[in-house]
Amino acid sequence: MLLQPKKLKYKKFQKSRCIKKENSVTSIKFGNFAIKAIDFGYISAAQLESARIAINRVVKRSGKIWLRVFPNKPITKKPSGVRMGKGKGNVDHWVCCVGSGRILFELGGVKPNLAKNALKYASSKLSIKTTIIGVY
Template identity: 70%
Template sequence: MLLQPKKIKFKKIQKGTYKKKEFAVTTLKFGKFGIKSMEYGYVTASQIESTRIAINRIIKRSGKIWLRIFPNKPITKKPAEVRMGKGKGSVDHWVSSIGAGRIIFEIGGIKPNLAKSALTYACSKLPIKTVLIGF
């Protein structure tokens, strides 16, 4: 099952603006190696899950993975061929707003060459430019 909040105060929220630059989660805290974003954007819950599965496929449960983002923003969409008006559409999917410089994934407990191959493969699953850190 994809990640989404259990309970939120409001079911639908306004779009808001992107965080251009990240100031809070910019250094490694739990693992030795990680993926860091180089640009801002949205990462959906399905992209996060496919990235996590890609890392697990290579490290084969030998290390530990820390997910440093969570999809807590609902994105709504109206069905196809529906006339304008009649309110906002229903929640379609959940996204995480990523600022430039944010740590997305961290891994630890594995060898550096295995970590590099796993994170390189995982970066191809994300829609934003990323860089590997800790090597």
């Protein structure tokens, strides 16, 4: 099940620039290890879900995972072969705008080498450059 909000004020948003540097969620709060974004950009709900499943697969559901981002921005797309005009397309997928320095995933309750392997495998599923940080 992909992540998406239950209710929005507007069904379709305008495209906006993604924030380049994050100010709010830049340090580990819940777990011991985390994936931190180096680059900025959009991450889709499908990428987040596949990264979460990858972490669960490696740690064998032993630790706790915190997802620190949520895809709340709809991206619209018109079908292929449709002429220009005639309004905006339907919602195609959901993304979250991520700035550099943002914590994406946190992981706790597992051994350090297992956590690093899981987060490395999960970061390969994401479309932006990331690094793994830890609090020992």
